[in-house]
Amino acid sequence: MKISGKSVIPASEITPRALFEQRRHFMQLALGASAGLLAESVFAGEKLPATLSEAYGLTDKLTPLKDVTQYNNFYEFDTSKEGPAKLAGSLKTRPWTVSVEGEVRKPKQFDIDALLKLAPMQERIYRLRCVEAWSMVIPWLGYPLAELLKQVEPTSEARFVEFVSLADPEQMPGQRKPVLEWPYREGLRIDEAMHPLALLIFGLYGEMLPNQNGAPVRMVVPWKYGFKSAKSIVKIRLLKQPPVTSWMQAGPSEYGFYANVNPAVDHPRWSQAKERRLGDFLKRPTLPFNGYAEQVAGLYVGMDLTKNF
Ligand code: MTE
Numbered sequence: 001m002k003i004s005g006k007s008v009i010p011a012s013e014i015t016p017r018a019l020f021e022q023r024r025h026f027m028q029l030a031l032g033a034s035a036g037l038l039a040e041s042v043f044a045g046e047k048l049p050a051t052l053s054e055a056y057g058l059t060d061k062l063t064p065l066k067d068v069t070q071y072n073n074f075y076e077f078d079t080s081k082e083g084p085a086k087l088a089g090s091l092k093t094r095p096w097t098v099s100v101e102g103e104v105r106k107p108k109q110f111d112i113d114a115l116l117k118l119a120p121m122q123e124r125i126y127r128l129r130c131v132e133a134w135s136m137v138i139p140w141l142g143y144p145l146a147e148l149l150k151q152v153e154p155t156s157e158a159r160f161v162e163f164v165s166l167a168d169p170e171q172m173p174g175q176r177k178p179v180l181e182w183p184y185r186e187g188l189r190i191d192e193a194m195h196p197l198a199l200l201i202f203g204l205y206g207e208m209l210p211n212q213n214g215a216p217v218r219m220v221v222p223w224k225y226g227f228k229s230a231k232s233i234v235k236i237r238l239l240k241q242p243p244v245t246s247w248m249q250a251g252p253s254e255y256g257f258y259a260n261v262n263p264a265v266d267h268p269r270w271s272q273a274k275e276r277r278l279g280d281f282l283k284r285p286t287l288p289f290n291g292y293a294e295q296v297a298g299l300y301v302g303m304d305l306t307k308n309f
Contacts, residue, residue: 045210048203050121050141056197058125063136065205067278072212073130074231075179076165076172083174088211090171091232096216100148102238103158108151112216116202119147123206124199129261129290131225135275140220141203146194148236154190158238161193162186163219163230180246186230187243187257188221189299197222197295223292225259256309260300261290265309 074084096112110118122143129135149161167183169175175182192198199220202209209215214231221228227247237243247255254268263273263286274283289296300308 046208047206048116048121048141048208050123050203050206053122053124056124056126058127058137060125060127060137062125063138063278068136068138068204069210069212071278073132073226074212074214075174076182076184076232077174077212079174079179084212085210087173088215090173091166091211091215092171093211093216093232096234098217098233098236100152100236100238102162103155103240104238105153105155106151110148115148115200115217118151119143121202126199126220126222127290128220128222128226128229129275129286131227131255131259131267131272133270133272133275133286134278135286135290136278138204139206140199140201141206142199142201142220144196145198145200145219146196148200149194149238152238154238157240159190160239160242161188161190162235162237162239162243163188163233164235164237165230166232166234181249182246183234184230185243185246186219186228187239187245188228189242190238191299192221192296195296195299197292223260223289223296225261227255228259258300258305258308260296260305260309261286262288262305262309264288265306 070085071081072084073081074088077084077087094112097109098112098115099107099109101107120143121141123139123141125137125139127135127137145161163186165184166172167175169182188198201214201218201220202216204210204213209218214229214233217233218231219229219233242257245255245257248257261272266272272286275286276283287293
């Protein structure tokens with residue numbers, strides 16, 4: 001467990017080179033883009049001020065920005081890792097609204113710019129462990145999802161939360177193929193969604209999210225495999241029953257609803273015991289709940305995690 005109460009150096013101070021590279025990347029994008037795309041590209045690189053959340057500081061080495069933004073899973077654009085960075089320029093992130101509805105007393109549509117100001121923006125350095133056995137350490141910018149859910153007043157019937165990503169094959173060329181059932185849908189149990197580690201994310205490395213990382217707003221649930229963290233969210237529904245997620249629909253024996261990072265339960269086609277940190281040569285052991293057991297193991301007391309994988 002690497003989480004400490006000590007202050008850590010803000011990512012923005014220890015990664016000037018990476019930030020410089022990202023800016024250069026966006027400038028190149030902007031220079032090559034048509035007038036219409038220009039505004040988007042510049043916007044994606046805009047600064048997003050935040051306060052470092054010291055309670056969640058990690059001492060792990062940060063994953064280079066280049067890997068974070070050029071090695072992605074975003075099937076709405078492409079199933080390769082390099083594709084999303086090349087193709088996501090067509091995603092229009094303004095105007096954008098997120099509708100929060102279902103088992104709530106006050107359903108509401110939030111404009112993205114209002115959502116950005118809903119709660120104090122925090123910088124949190126989290127591990128993200130992909131089900132494909134690679135991982136990253138990323139300085140995310142956002143705030144707990146609980147801040148948003150509080151606003152709509154979930155009813156006592158609200159036991160699950162569903163996240164729905166954008167569906168628009170015009171903007172998302174990968175959706176022209178039936179790789180997954182679109183729109184991308186994910187879900188959490190309400191207590192997982194309300195946990196202070198579960199974040200609504202708007203940026204990384206000091207700036208607004210690049211499109212390929214899920215702009216303008218996504219989830220990050222660090223103790224679960226990366227696929228639970230839906231990108232480019234347009235709808236959040238509170239439900240009585242667990243939602244059927246896109247991955248469960250695609251492969252129910254491979255992708256469970258819980259998807260907690262668990263080195264003791266292998267994926268049917270590969271081991272989950274180890275992972276490769278992007279940028280590293282050697283693999284490292286995978287930690288239960290991705291290293292966040294101290295904070296979240298209590299959510300699963302009494303559950304058989306080999307059955308509820
Ligand atoms: N969200 C949507 N809408 N579509 C996707 O294909 N891929 C998931 C998750 N969220 C995905 C998604 C997977 S498998 C991972 S590992 C993470 O996003 C990757 O996030 P990153 O590209 O920011 O590292």
